[in-house]
Structures are given as C-alpha cells and as structure tokens.
Amino acid sequence: MARGWLSRRTWPLVALVTMVGAAVMAPSAQVRPAGRDTAVHARKPTRLLIRHAMVIYGNGKPPYGPMDILVQDGVIANVAPSLPVEADAVIDATGKYVMPGLVDTHMHWHDERAGIPMPIQYERNLYLANGVTLTRENGGNFSKSKQWQAESAADQIVAPRMQVYWVVSRGNGTAEAIRANVREAKARGADGLKIFGMDRDQLEATMAEAKAQGLKTTTHIAVEEVTARDFAELGVDSIEHFYGVADAALDGVQHFPPEMNYSNELLRFSKAGELYAQADPKKLDEVLDLMVAKKVAWSPTLSIYEASRDVIKAQNLPWYKEYLHPALQAFFEPNLANHGSYFVGWTNTMEVRWKQQYRIWMDALRAFGRKGGVITTGDDSGFIHSLYGFGLVRELELHEEAGFHPLDVITHGTVNGATLLGMGDKLGRVRQGFLADLLVVNGNPLENLRVLNPYGVDVMKDGRMTRGGGIEWTIKNGIPYHVPTLMKEVKAMVDADKKKVEGRPTAP
Numbered sequence: 001m002a003r004g005w006l007s008r009r010t011w012p013l014v015a016l017v018t019m020v021g022a023a024v025m026a027p028s029a030q031v032r033p034a035g036r037d038t039a040v041h042a043r044k045p046t047r048l049l050i051r052h053a054m055v056i057y058g059n060g061k062p063p064y065g066p067m068d069i070l071v072q073d074g075v076i077a078n079v080a081p082s083l084p085v086e087a088d089a090v091i092d093a094t095g096k097y098v099m100p101g102l103v104d105t106h107m108h109w110h111d112e113r114a115g116i117p118m119p120i121q122y123e124r125n126l127y128l129a130n131g132v133t134l135t136r137e138n139g140g141n142f143s144k145s146k147q148w149q150a151e152s153a154a155d156q157i158v159a160p161r162m163q164v165y166w167v168v169s170r171g172n173g174t175a176e177a178i179r180a181n182v183r184e185a186k187a188r189g190a191d192g193l194k195i196f197g198m199d200r201d202q203l204e205a206t207m208a209e210a211k212a213q214g215l216k217t218t219t220h221i222a223v224e225e226v227t228a229r230d231f232a233e234l235g236v237d238s239i240e241h242f243y244g245v246a247d248a249a250l251d252g253v254q255h256f257p258p259e260m261n262y263s264n265e266l267l268r269f270s271k272a273g274e275l276y277a278q279a280d281p282k283k284l285d286e287v288l289d290l291m292v293a294k295k296v297a298w299s300p301t302l303s304i305y306e307a308s309r310d311v312i313k314a315q316n317l318p319w320y321k322e323y324l325h326p327a328l329q330a331f332f333e334p335n336l337a338n339h340g341s342y343f344v345g346w347t348n349t350m351e352v353r354w355k356q357q358y359r360i361w362m363d364a365l366r367a368f369g370r371k372g373g374v375i376t377t378g379d380d381s382g383f384i385h386s387l388y389g390f391g392l393v394r395e396l397e398l399h400e401e402a403g404f405h406p407l408d409v410i411t412h413g414t415v416n417g418a419t420l421l422g423m424g425d426k427l428g429r430v431r432q433g434f435l436a437d438l439l440v441v442n443g444n445p446l447e448n449l450r451v452l453n454p455y456g457v458d459v460m461k462d463g464r465m466t467r468g469g470g471i472e473w474t475i476k477n478g479i480p481y482h483v484p485t486l487m488k489e490v491k492a493m494v495d496a497d498k499k500k501v502e503g504r505p506t507a508p
C-alpha cells in the first residue's frame with residue numbers, strides 16, 4: 001500500500017485505511033481510534049508515547065509496525081506493538097513513519113553571510129526541520145560552537161546535538177608546531193580534528209599526535225601533495241567531499257591547463273569537475289580497496305557541488321522564496337570573493353563535465369559501499385546555493401541516485417553517521433536504551449526520500465493535487481519539535497531581516 005501521499009489535513013481518513021492494512025500485517029496490534037497529538041513544541045515531557053508508528057530502525061532492516069514507542073527522560077524505554085502506558089505527551093503516528101534522527105557529518109554554523117548578520121536560530125531551526133539531530137562542524141568559530149554545544153547538551157537551546165572539530169592545516173607550520181596545535185585542540189575540548197591542506201611530513205606529525213591524544217580525524221584533502229592514499233595509510237577516520245580520492249588514481253599529476261591557478265575559484269571548481277574523468281578506473285578501484293581495508297569512512301557531500309551541474313536550477317529552488325535568508329542570498333550572488341560563489345562566466349561545457357564527473361564519482365561511491373566501506377551524509381550548506389538542512393535531505397536523494405536503496409541511504413544518514421562520530425552505541429537507531437532522537441514523518445521515506453523536505457511534496461488526494469509530506473515532529477533528546485512551527489519561525493526571521501536589509505547596498 002502506498003503511504004507516501006499523506007497530508008496533514010487528510011490524515012484521519014488515511015489513518016483508517018492504513019490501520020486496516022496494519023491490522024493485517026500485525027494482528028496482535030489493537031486498532032485504536034486516531035487521537036490528537038498532545039506533545040508541546042520544544043517542551044520535554046518526562047514520558048512521551050508515540051503511538052501506531054511504522055518504524056524504520058536505521059540499521060537496514062525492513063520497516064515494522066505499527067509499533068508504540070515509549071520515551072522516558074529522553075531515552076527510548078520501550079518499543080512494542082502496543083504499550084498501555086500513561087504518558088504526559090502523546091504523538092499519534094497513525095499512518096506515519098518513525099525513523100532515527102539524521103546525522104550531518106559535515107556542516108558549519110554561520111551567524112553572518114557576506115557581512116550581513118543572520119540569526120543563528122535560523123540555521124538551528126532549518127537543521128531540526130530537515131530531521132538533523134546530530135551535527136559535526138568541520139571548522140568554524142571554535143569557542144562559540146563549543147558554547148552552543150554545551151547549551152544544546154543541557155537542553156537550553158533549540159538545536160541539534162553538536163560535535164565541534166578543530167582545524168589544523170599547513171599554516172600551523174613545522175611538525176613541532178603542528179603537534180603543539182593538536183595538543184591545544186585536545187586541551188580545549190575538540191571532538192576531533194579537521195585536517196586541511198598539508199604536505200606528507202606535516203600530515204605524519206598531525207596523525208601521530210592525534211593518535212597520541214585520542215582525537216578523531218577527518219580531512220578535506222583539496223588538490224595537494226597528499227591524496228586519499230596517504231590519509232588511508234596514516235589512519236584518518238574519514239574523508240570529506242570528492243577530493244583526494246580520484247587524485248590518488250591519476251597517472252601522475254592532474255591534467256590542468258597551464259593557466260590553472262587554484263586560488264581562482266572559477267578555475268578551481270570548473271577544473272575540479274574533471275578529476276574523476278582523468279582517474280584510471282583500475283587505480284581508482286585500488287584506492288577504494290585501501291580505504292575499506294583501513295576503515296576510512298567517506299562523507300562525500302554530493303549535494304554541495306550540485307549547482308555545478310545545473311546552476312539555474314540551484315538558483316531557483318522553490319523553497320528559497322520564503323526561506324532563503326537575505327544574508328545567504330547576498331552571499332550566493334556570483335562573486336569570486338565569496339567562497340563557493342564561483343558562477344562568474346559559468347558555461348554549459350563546465351556543467352556537462354560536472355554531470356559526467358558526477359556519474360563516475362557516484363559509481364566510485366557505490367563501489368566503495370559494495371566493498372563494505374562506511375558512507376555517511378553531510379551537506380556543508382551555507383555555500384554554493386545550498387540551504388542548511390535542505391542540503392542534507394538532498395544529499396540523501398543523491399545517495400539514491402548513486403545507486404543505493406533508500407533503506408541503505410537511511411543507514412548512511414543515521415547508523416553510519418552515529419558510528420563515525422563515536423556514538424553508534426547510543427544513537428542512530430530506534431532501539432530500547434538508545435537516546436530518543438527520532439523523526440515522525442508524514443509519509444514513507446522509502447517510497448520517496450523527498451517527503452523529509454519541510455517544503456513538502458505534491459501528492460494526489462481525491463483526484464486532486466495537494467501538498468503533503470514533511471517531517472511532523474523532530475525529536476531530539478526526547479524533546480519534540482513541531483516542524484511546521486519551526487518553519488513558521490524561519491519564515492518570520494527571513495521576513496523581518498528582508499525588511500532590515502532593504503535599501504542596503506548589496507555586497508561588493
């Protein structure tokens with residue numbers, strides 16, 4: 001039975017139909033009349049009961065339901081076909097799907113863009129509304145982010161859980177200086193290191209000290225002396241983006257034109273689109289084998305480069321009308337001074353090459369997954385026409401385009417992310433004893449991953465097109481957040497700030 005066409009307005013009727021089907025699938029479950037949600041937005045109940053949910057567990061096994069889920073003090077206390085318990089808040093998930101919250105393994109917290117202030121709550125709401133309950137920041141304002149991390153952990157702010165990585169790069173200098181920097185990262189409470197732009201000897205020093213300090217590591221390799229091969233050999237935990245993987249499979253160096261200048265973003269991003277096409281397929285396969293053997297996870301961030309294959313689409317996503325903050329809008333204007341806004345003289349030929357490269361890149365990712373490689377999901381939004389959270393849902397869609405079954409894709413976005421961030425034993429699954437980071441979804445993500453997008457999807461109802469889908473509740477640490485309310489707040493922030501920036505000169 002199709003379950004992806006539920007709209008919030010029509011669910012009582014749908015619920016009845018669904019319950020008939022559900023009763024057939026699980027005869028022991030009692031058919032109870034659909035009730036009303038009594039959960040209150042952003043208020044933590046002691047006992048939260050989610051009733052009649054179809055459950056996607058996160059670990060790749062098929063959905064099962066309808067099930068009741070009891071959350072006690074932020075922890076999943078029980079998952080069973082029928083729980084006759086009293087609770088101080090109830091969410092009726094009849095006809096809905098419940099799955100683990102999503103893990104974004106590559107993001108950044110921004111409170112301004114293009115020099116224009118942007119409320120940090122805007123970004124927090126967007127991530128929660130898109131189902132993200134755990135984030136890893138790969139470089140940002142370290143002190144601010146550590147403060148927000150503590151506030152989120154104490155349930156003091158409306159925000160996902162956070163991990164904050166410390167950036168270490170070539171600029172840190174000698175091996176000794178790098179080692180000192182890594183020790184400082186540990187002393188200041190970094191959850192891990194993001195390694196960026198290094199030569200081999202610097203990387204050896206970084207990795208040796210990271211291991212000595214017990215710090216996790218990830219890398220944005222860029223086009224460097226070192227490639228994925230060096231990072232895998234030295235034991236990095238994960239590789240971000242596409243960088244470094246194809247580079248490890250070239251015959252010699254990259255075939256860039258003589259005018260190449262990596263600091264010119266038009267050149268950098270138009271030519272980066274050719275590296276997978278330049279890679280030797282056999283060598284590429286060997287690099288993937290090495291990554292799998294060394295247990296290096298891959299956070300490909302497919303969605304962040306997508307504008308490169310269709311910039312007109314990226315500039316005109318329908319949800320931008322209401323939800324794109326004016327600071328981001330200004331930042332996304334073509335301008336080589338703003339990182340990722342490289343669409344200055346962008347051509348059809350460049351897009352065609354990116355489309356070709358995407359296919360090879362996705363095939364490599366699919367091969368990596370088939371070999372047993374661990375794949376996670378990150379959006380890196382706030383750059384290149386990608387909006388916080390929306391980019392992560394799009395990332396899931398692109399993992400499906402790469403050839404993964406939606407159930408596998410959800411594992412990338414939940415269990416794998418939690419495991420990579422060292423929390424696989426306590427979140428990322430719908431399981432008794434795990435932290436209650438859960439999504440209550442209007443529809444079946446396995447039928448259409450786009451139902452996770454808070455803008456919703458077009459669905460047919462009574463022969464007419466209507467809006468449906470979206471996550472109804474994002475639950476983090478047992479606190480239910482009502483997604484339509486979060487998005488109403490986002491729109492209010494955008495409207496207020498649009499008024500403020502009116503008449504202001506645009507960014508240079």
Ligand SMILES: [Zn+2]
Pocket residue numbers: 106107108138380
């Ligand atoms: Zn990033």
